[in-house]
Amino acid sequence: MNDESQAAARRNQALATVRGLGPRLGHLIGGVAVEGAGAAHDVLEPATGEVIGQVHDATAAELDAAVAAAKQAFPAWAAMPGDARKAMLHKVADLIVARAGEIATVECLDAGQCWRFMSKAAVRGAENFRFFADQAPAARDGQALPTTDHLNFTTRQPIGPVGVITPWNTPFMLSTWKIAPALAAGCTVVHKPAEWSPYSARLLADIAHEAGLPAGVLNSVNGLGETTGKRLTEHPDIKAIAFVGDTSTGSAIMRQGSETLKRVHFELGGKNPVIVFDDADLDRALDAAIFMIYSLNGQRCTSSSRLLVQRSIYDLFVAQAAARVAKLRVGDPFDPATEVGPLIHPRHRDKVQSYMAIATDEGARIAAGGTAIDGPGHFFRPTLFADARRGMRIAQEEIFGPVLTVIPFDDEADAIRIANDVRYGLAAYLWTGNLDRALRVADALEAGMVWVNSENVRHLPTPFGGVKSSGIGRDGGDWSFDFYMETKNVALARGSHKISRMGV
Helix, strand or coil: CCHHHHHHHHHHHHHHHHHHCCCEECEEECCEEECCCCCEEEEECCCCCCEEEEEECCCHHHHHHHHHHHHHHHHHHHHCCHHHHHHHHHHHHHHHHHCHHHHHHHHHHHHCCCHHHHHHHHHHHHHHHHHHHHHHHHCCCCCECCCCCEEEEEEEEECCCEEEECCCCCHHHHHHHHHHHHHHHCCCEEEECCCCCCHHHHHHHHHHHHCCCCCCCEEECCCCHHHHHHHHHHCCCCCEEEEECCHHHHHHHHHHHHCCCCEEEEECCCCCEEEECCCCCHHHHHHHHHHHHHHHHHCCCCCCCEEEEEHHHHHHHHHHHHHHHHHCCECCCCCCCCCECCCCCHHHHHHHHHHHHHHHHHCCEEEECCCECCCCCCCECCEEEECCCCCCHHHHCCCCCCEEEEEEECCHHHHHHHHHCCCEECEEEEECCCHHHHHHHHHHCCCCEEEECCCCCCCCCCCECCEECCEECCECCCHHHHHHEEEEEEEEECCCCCCCCCCC
């Protein structure tokens, strides 16, 4: 079977999966499929612009029912021994692996992501479940902090029902990244996926229940951010909100949750620099810079959207980058040869398009791409802006598309100054052959994560998160449990401890 036939077969499989969920996607509440009574909106296929189904916005009553189901299920789930939760979450991972191909095709269909990346992302979702499942037995463990008079020891307890709100760019993997540690900690979950790519979230909820999760432990509700999302973040029985998305929405969620003093964990926007010094391995640096911005159609929070190049190699590096960008293969996301697929929605394509005029008006040069592609779907040519300056909007604002902005720098101090001169601080990438410089610059960069001579390679025990307007809190390893659990200290008096007597 050739690539074209394989692509058609994958698309047909995805359509069959989506249609099997019904003409209008409702919710999964307390282990029961609910058709939904709220307003329905269309879900578009980014590659064709066609309507592939409709999804119901949850009504206030449906959202309340989902929270009530999570609240009712919480005591028993929290009390379940960690070994039992571990076994159940490993079963979820097994079923994800068994359905990885089907999940990947759905991601290609409603998120427009390329098969070459989604075929791996579903398996990564299973790895997330396995990693946090293995931590479940020890999640409550704390520290011994003895003094002369007291034996202090700490323990952790799950915080309660939590809300998880995930984005549309890699919906399945990011859902597992948030939901797996919540379940491993002993929390129950109400999950609201993005309205533009809702289908894989329902697959995850169905898989979890097939694996044996008790009814109400994982609930999935669909809807818009301003309705369902707002009700979820304001609900008094939801103890914490884990959110992945843009910075302005994170600010709104913080305001909405403030009345109930909700704990929040935010993975927000980024305008991440990749800094290339003239002593770097330039071929590897170019490969990494291209991969980190144009993979996932540029719709990636950790993308290297600013390329800072030392002036002595600037012209050569930009010319090589422009040649590479012009050769990137744009097309059908189901085709394994496709490197860049469509943008998620017409509104988002229009946003990306608007930056072309902004760039030229400010004096930047479009060295590659710069136009939408005629025909069906929401395709945009991979774009390279050259000769940019740090104050330009294209160097400051998160475009969230296949667009790379190149800025020259003079020396180490100049590179650090430009890199830090944005409101964001999620990730940074640094390329140099000088170890001392690598350590100095990595320490000076205002970012939650720095990769040196590497693209973004995730190690699950390490912390993931940003500073400034890029987020609050850390995921990964034990840091995830710090968010989903409360720490309690118990002070046990030693036998010789004397209590002060008052009133004698």
